[in-house]
Amino acid sequence: MAILVGPQTRVIVHGITGTAGSFHADHCLAYGTQIVGGVTPGKGGSSWEGKTSGKSAPVFDTAFDAVQQTGANCSLVFVPPPFAADSILEAVDAGVELVVCITEGIPVNDMLKVRRVLDSQTRTRLIGPNCPGIITPGSAKIGIMPGHIHRPGHIGVVSKSGTLTYEAVHQLTSLGLGQSTAIGIGGDPVNGTDFVDVLKMFNDDPDTHGVILIGEIGGNAEVVAADYIKNHFRKPVAGFIAGATAPPGRRMGHAGAVISGGKGTAAEKQAALIDAGVKIAPTPSDMGTTLQSLL
Numbered sequence: 001m002a003i004l005v006g007p008q009t010r011v012i013v014h015g016i017t018g019t020a021g022s023f024h025a026d027h028c029l030a031y032g033t034q035i036v037g038g039v040t041p042g043k044g045g046s047s048w049e050g051k052t053s054g055k056s057a058p059v060f061d062t063a064f065d066a067v068q069q070t071g072a073n074c075s076l077v078f079v080p081p082p083f084a085a086d087s088i089l090e091a092v093d094a095g096v097e098l099v100v101c102i103t104e105g106i107p108v109n110d111m112l113k114v115r116r117v118l119d120s121q122t123r124t125r126l127i128g129p130n131c132p133g134i135i136t137p138g139s140a141k142i143g144i145m146p147g148h149i150h151r152p153g154h155i156g157v158v159s160k161s162g163t164l165t166y167e168a169v170h171q172l173t174s175l176g177l178g179q180s181t182a183i184g185i186g187g188d189p190v191n192g193t194d195f196v197d198v199l200k201m202f203n204d205d206p207d208t209h210g211v212i213l214i215g216e217i218g219g220n221a222e223v224v225a226a227d228y229i230k231n232h233f234r235k236p237v238a239g240f241i242a243g244a245t246a247p248p249g250r251r252m253g254h255a256g257a258v259i260s261g262g263k264g265t266a267a268e269k270q271a272a273l274i275d276a277g278v279k280i281a282p283t284p285s286d287m288g289t290t291l292q293s294l295l
Contacts, residue, residue: 002205010074011035012066015077024078038059044060085110101131127184128191149169226276
């Protein structure tokens with residue numbers, strides 16, 4: 001088992017005819033993901049061709065048409081920032097179960113509107129925006145992560161950072177520890193799925209035996225996650241908080257990595273996680289071995 005995505009996931013790609021959408025849809029197809037269609041307004045009725053996978057997919061003008069004609073249950077969004085929120089809302093309206101938004105730089109005001117719609121319903125879950133996506137190794141790669149570093153196994157990975165997600169996964173694979181599912185939730189201040197959402201699913205997944213949680217400075221998501229881990233999580237967790245050496249008062253990395261009023265520091269988050277029983281990796285290069293030591 002895994003969480004959220006697997007061989008049954010049928011994906012439509014918003015922006016499949018654009019440079020980024022076309023490139024990554026092609027590599028998702030080559031990995032084995034079911035890419036069943038694309039959405040580009042004005043290009044409905046055409047066909048998209050993948051260069052690496054050698055496979056094709058029909059293109060539709062709207063997400064609703066794509067879902068109706070392909071039975072898609074997941075949307076992958078590669079739409080430019082000014083239009084990405086509309087693509088997410090269109091996917092929600094089309095009734096897909098999961099939206100994965102890779103786009104970086106979506107205006108916060110746009111995401112506040114999306115968040116309000118997401119909170120008003122229960123059918124559709126959003127991962128992202130500004131994230132690498134989600135992968136269940138050997139089954140489905142929905143995003144921009146390098147598929148070859150993953151291997152099927154029993155370690156869940158949830159992270160705000162795309163690059164550190166890849167680093168953790170590569171370390172795990174090198175140690176002979178495969179992954180059940182790896183999720184990059186993104187680091188924007190307003191997003192969809194958070195740490196606790198993912199931890200609840202990993203907690204309930206019998207094939208996830210341990211978790212690496214990667215956070216960063218700014219906000220309080222890691223502190224909230226620590227409270228959940230302390231009171232409810234039943235599996236070993238290794239953690240890492242990026243930004244411990246960030247200069248005070250300076251915005252670092254993601255739009256959400258902003259320390260305000262002395263809150264959201266790496267030290268604060270590390271202390272909360274340690275109190276919850278999480279073992280903190282001292283450096284990024286120690287994430288895999290830290291998790292291994294808990295098994």
